[in-house]
Amino acid sequence: MGLEQGRISATQLTMLIISFLLGTTLLFSPGGVAGRDSWIALLVGMVEGLLFAFIYATLAVRFPGRPLIQVFHSVYGSVGGKVIALFFLGYLFHLGSLVLTNFSFFFNTLILIETPSAVIVFSIVAISVYAARHGLEVVARCSQVLLPFALFFFILTFILLIKDFRLEHFQPVLAISAKRFFFAAHSAAVFPFGESVGFLLALPALSDPEKPWKCLLLGIIISTGVLLLSALRNTGTLGILQDIFFFPSFQATRQINVGQILTRVEILVAVNFLAMGFLKYTFLLYGVILGTAEVFGLREYRILGYPVGILMGILSLLNFAGIHENFEFLEKVYPFYALPFQVGIPLFTLIIAMIRKLPREGGET
Amino acid sequence: MILLLLFGFSLIFLREVPRLIQRRYWRELLVFCLFMAVAMLLSVLLTIGVELPQVSTAIGDLFLK
Amino acid sequence: MFKKIWRKAKYFMTIAGTEQAEEDGEEGMSLSPVLGENLHSLRQRLGKSSDIIMRRIILNLERKVEAAVVYVEGLADEKVINDHILSPLLKVKGTGKKDSVKILEYLADEVITVGGVRRTGNIDRLVSLVLAGDTLFLLDGSARALLLSTRGWEKRALQEPDTEIIIKGPRIGFVETLRVNTALLRREIGHPDLTLESLEVGAKTKTEVCIAYLQGLTDQRLVDEVKRRIRRINTDAILAAGFLEEFIEDAPLSPFATVTYTERPDVAAAKILEGRVAIFTDGTPVVNTVPALFIESFQSPDDYTFRFYYSTIIRWIRYLSFALSILSPAIYVSLATFHQELLPTTLLISMAAATEGTPLPTVLEAVGLGLVFELLREAGIRLPRPIGQAVSIVGALVIGEAVVSAGLISAPTVIVVALTAISSFVAPVQVGVAALLRLGLTVIAGLLGAFGIVLALLVVLVHLASLRSFGVPFLSPVAPLVPRDLKDVVVRAPLWAMLTRPKFIGRDPQRQSFDLRPAPPGITEQKKDSREKEGDQG
Numbered sequence: 001m002g003l004e005q006g007r008i009s010a011t012q013l014t015m016l017i018i019s020f021l022l023g024t025t026l027l028f029s030p031g032g033v034a035g036r037d038s039w040i041a042l043l044v045g046m047v048e049g050l051l052f053a054f055i056y057a058t059l060a061v062r063f064p065g066r067p068l069i070q071v072f073h074s075v076y077g078s079v080g081g082k083v084i085a086l087f088f089l090g091y092l093f094h095l096g097s098l099v100l101t102n103f104s105f106f107f108n109t110l111i112l113i114e115t116p117s118a119v120i121v122f123s124i125v126a127i128s129v130y131a132a133r134h135g136l137e138v139v140a141r142c143s144q145v146l147l148p149f150a151l152f153f154f155i156l157t158f159i160l161l162i163k164d165f166r167l168e169h170f171q172p173v174l175a176i177s178a179k180r181f182f183f184a185a186h187s188a189a190v191f192p193f194g195e196s197v198g199f200l201l202a203l204p205a206l207s208d209p210e211k212p213w214k215c216l217l218l219g220i221i222i223s224t225g226v227l228l229l230s231a232l233r234n235t236g237t238l239g240i241l242q243d244i245f246f247f248p249s250f251q252a253t254r255q256i257n258v259g260q261i262l263t264r265v266e267i268l269v270a271v272n273f274l275a276m277g278f279l280k281y282t283f284l285l286y287g288v289i290l291g292t293a294e295v296f297g298l299r300e301y302r303i304l305g306y307p308v309g310i311l312m313g314i315l316s317l318l319n320f321a322g323i324h325e326n327f328e329f330l331e332k333v334y335p336f337y338a339l340p341f342q343v344g345i346p347l348f349t350l351i352i353a354m355i356r357k358l359p360r361e362g363g364e365t
Numbered sequence: 366m367i368l369l370l371l372f373g374f375s376l377i378f379l380r381e382v383p384r385l386i387q388r389r390y391w392r393e394l395l396v397f398c399l400f401m402a403v404a405m406l407l408s409v410l411l412t413i414g415v416e417l418p419q420v421s422t423a424i425g426d427l428f429l430k
Numbered sequence: 431m432f433k434k435i436w437r438k439a440k441y442f443m444t445i446a447g448t449e450q451a452e453e454d455g456e457e458g459m460s461l462s463p464v465l466g467e468n469l470h471s472l473r474q475r476l477g478k479s480s481d482i483i484m485r486r487i488i489l490n491l492e493r494k495v496e497a498a499v500v501y502v503e504g505l506a507d508e509k510v511i512n513d514h515i516l517s518p519l520l521k522v523k524g525t526g527k528k529d530s531v532k533i534l535e536y537l538a539d540e541v542i543t544v545g546g547v548r549r550t551g552n553i554d555r556l557v558s559l560v561l562a563g564d565t566l567f568l569l570d571g572s573a574r575a576l577l578l579s580t581r582g583w584e585k586r587a588l589q590e591p592d593t594e595i596i597i598k599g600p601r602i603g604f605v606e607t608l609r610v611n612t613a614l615l616r617r618e619i620g621h622p623d624l625t626l627e628s629l630e631v632g633a634k635t636k637t638e639v640c641i642a643y644l645q646g647l648t649d650q651r652l653v654d655e656v657k658r659r660i661r662r663i664n665t666d667a668i669l670a671a672g673f674l675e676e677f678i679e680d681a682p683l684s685p686f687a688t689v690t691y692t693e694r695p696d697v698a699a700a701k702i703l704e705g706r707v708a709i710f711t712d713g714t715p716v717v718n719t720v721p722a723l724f725i726e727s728f729q730s731p732d733d734y735t736f737r738f739y740y741s742t743i744i745r746w747i748r749y750l751s752f753a754l755s756i757l758s759p760a761i762y763v764s765l766a767t768f769h770q771e772l773l774p775t776t777l778l779i780s781m782a783a784a785t786e787g788t789p790l791p792t793v794l795e796a797v798g799l800g801l802v803f804e805l806l807r808e809a810g811i812r813l814p815r816p817i818g819q820a821v822s823i824v825g826a827l828v829i830g831e832a833v834v835s836a837g838l839i840s841a842p843t844v845i846v847v848a849l850t851a852i853s854s855f856v857a858p859v860q861v862g863v864a865a866l867l868r869l870g871l872t873v874i875a876g877l878l879g880a881f882g883i884v885l886a887l888l889v890v891l892v893h894l895a896s897l898r899s900f901g902v903p904f905l906s907p908v909a910p911l912v913p914r915d916l917k918d919v920v921v922r923a924p925l926w927a928m929l930t931r932p933k934f935i936g937r938d939p940q941r942q943s944f945d946l947r948p949a950p951p952g953i954t955e956q957k958k959d960s961r962e963k964e965g966d967q968g
Binding site: 009138142145 | 771880
């Protein structure tokens with residue numbers, strides 16, 4: 001029995017996964033390195049992401065209902081388990097702070113230019129702490145309310161832009177080097193699909209422990225569909241120009257102009273980003289405090305909400321000197337940096353568990 | 366500015382600590398105070414304008430080398 | 431320090447406990463066989479109040495026997511007392527019994543022509559029932575007395591409730607008398623499973639509280655929980671249903687009410703039929719129902735009597751107007767202060783022209799005018815109706831017009847606040863919360879713009895998602911999502927298609943059979959067959 005008392009249904013988890021995967025990707029186009037071919041890179045990346053999800057689901061099904069930290073303990077022993085767990089949580093912690101950095105860069109660049117970034121970051125942190133302290137059930141419910149709105153707004157902007165699509169923007173297809181293309185596909189797999197590794201912490205709270213497969217696969221496929229539309233929209237409207245913008249989705253939505261009346265709806269993109277990114281960050285915060293509480297053997301995780309949230313906020317202010325470094329990190333470093341955590345730790349744990357024939361019969365923990 | 370910061374932190378302490386003491390959650394209290402101390406130290410350093418390293422840029426440099 | 435506070439709280443709890451124990455000790459007092467003593471102790475209990483009538487009579491039986499009738503003037507029906515108690519008693523010539531106790535039984539069984547007769551010897555019970563309007567009959571030589579049900583005080587006539595006006599449906603509302611209300615409910619639900627259980631709350635007011643539910647359909651744990659929460663109320667006064675609400679809520683500090691209320695028997699019946707528990711409080715023409723869902727504030731009985739296409743549209747208009755009523759001043763302020771670039775150019779120019787020369791920033795204009803609106807609303811409610819309308823006209827038309835032409839407040843602000851005011855009346859249950867949210871959102875929009883609005887909405891959402899009402903998530907069936915319950919949320923499905931009750935409330939989910947969709951006689955059989963097959967699969 002873990003620290004999380006709440007239980008969520010498969011539908012709730014799927015919607016939470018979709019919100020999580022769309023969290024920052026509605027602005028930062030995954031696979032953007034591939035330029036006009038990013039939509040193909042996205043599809044290839046999805047296949048790789050599904051392979052990742054395959055590892056996570058196998059691991060979760062092997063240890064049904066067991067919190068991740070306990071799994072680490074039984075696989076690596078007490079000390080080794082703690083070390084691995086801290087590395088893993090450190091990655092999620094860093095990821096959460098990156099989400100906050102994305103927030104502050106986006107809003108500081110385009111919408112609230114004069115507001116200090118600390119104000120933006122810590123107001124989001126405060127709300128996320130408030131939500132994460134209520135536990136997984138509440139976070140999942142929030143995603144069930146927010147996701148339909150976000151999808152509605154997204155599809156609305158897509159439809160309004162259809163008339164501006166230029167098919168020639170997609171040509172020539174696959175005119176880039178194979179190395180560059182596969183690198184783009186891989187970065188799409190790592191960001192966002194591989195980030196669903198965080199859900200290893202939430203899968204034990206699933207009311208039906210046999211369903212992690214369904215949730216992860218459905219979540220990845222549906223969010224790929226949305227991202228595909230987003231990539232098509234960006235390429236279709238902006239063409240090769242999309243490479244010069246930081247936030248092509250924002251720029252594409254800016255093009256909307258229906259009879260001079262319905263214009264300047266790009267605020268919808270910002271709202272979407274805020275809502276989905278909030279869910280992504282809240283889930284990461286929740287995962288980190290739940291995992292940390294388990295590592296330290298605490299009796300409740302709520303208590304860590306404020307300190308961990310504040311630390312993430314501080315780290316987000318220290319991440320990068322500017323937005324250029326952020327994009328450089330995302331494009332060049334992150335596809336390698338994330339691999340040990342997204343693939344290494346889960347795969348290694350799974351292999352060792354198989355070799356040691358864990359979990360054993362007879363309640364060994 | 367520093368006063369505002371300390372005020373915020375003391376609000377958090379006031380909200381969390383009594384409950385922990387009442388339930389005799391000493392271990393939780395210890396971990397909580399540890400994290401809060403780090404958070405306070407860093408935020409005070411940030412506020413008074415000490416140059417702290419850029420974490421992710423450093424990670425990136427590590428990888429690119 | 432906190433231990434000290436804790437100890438103090440414990441101390442108070444023990445004191446409260448002992449007080450209750452003393453009261454329990456007194457309850458054992460019973461009547462004596464001597465009439466004079468009984469009347470004396472009753473007088474001691476009831477005090478010198480002038481409305482308590484103690485009428486001593488002498489019965490001419492085989493021997494003369496002293497007796498007395500005690501009632502409260504105004505609460506008991508004097509015509510019933512005269513015609514059905516006093517006159518038969520005074521006409522009795524002989525009973526054939528000698529023992530006073532047997533005489534009392536004879537009188538109860540063969541002389542007195544009142545419906546409800548109870549026998550008791552407990553003085554406390556006597557007193558409380560006399561104060562509730564019953565008539566007490568005491569006979570010399572008997573340690574037991576008769577309590578005759580003669581309750582009949584002046585009641586308000588049944589009329590259409592002012593707060594929930596509907597077009598197509600019953601025009602009847604609850605009144606202040608509990609038994610009339612429960613009777614109205616019985617007329618709606620004829621099934622014997624409808625169970626009414628009474629509890630008494632309030633040490634001084636002795637308010638009767640009655641919970642109603644359908645045995646078998648309602649979750650027994652819910653009924654027990656409602657009873658537990660009502661029983662633990664240990665206060666002196668429950669004057670209205672609102673008092674009870676505050677004592678049994680799940681989230682006492684939330685601005686959202688997690689207990690709903692209605693003034694209409696048909697609405698109360700519909701909620702009970704979905705598996706909810708209704709709570710009647712004597713003295714209030716309002717019935718509370720639990721568990722409450724957020725979505726209930728947007729449902730009206732008229733939704734189910736109009737065509738369902740129209741009802742669906744109306745329901746969406748209600749959602750929209752709730753959103754407008756909390757958001758429109760905030761969005762206006764954020765557009766005018768932070769995001770002018772988002773407005774179409776022509777609109778921006780005309781707005782800038784209107785705002786030119788007004789002294790206050792837009793936030794203050796919106797907040798101030800919003801407060802004026804709340805003030806007018808409150809004045810309109812409290813004043814007698816004709817004057818109330820006059821106040822609205824003076825307030826809305828005269829002040830609104832004058833303030834703009836004097837250049838104090840810009841015309842767009844007045845338009846936005848007026849729009850807000852109108853839309854806030856569409857979901858009347860949430861008016862209080864809407865006013866609060868509106869104020870908060872407007873202020874934060876003035877500080878942080880659209881970013882602030884979204885953040886504030888997220889806070890509200892997290893709060894709503896964390897609420898539960900008697901175990902049921904407040905936002906269900908949206909979150910947690912129950913697709914089949916969306917038939918009464920996203921659309922209003924035709925009644926013959928509403929096959930199931932809400933999932934989280936009640937036990938037996940199926941409401942009706944599958945093949946209720948009406949069809950003309952010729953093709954009925956054929957269609958019915960195919961539909962039955964579908965039903966089997968489903």
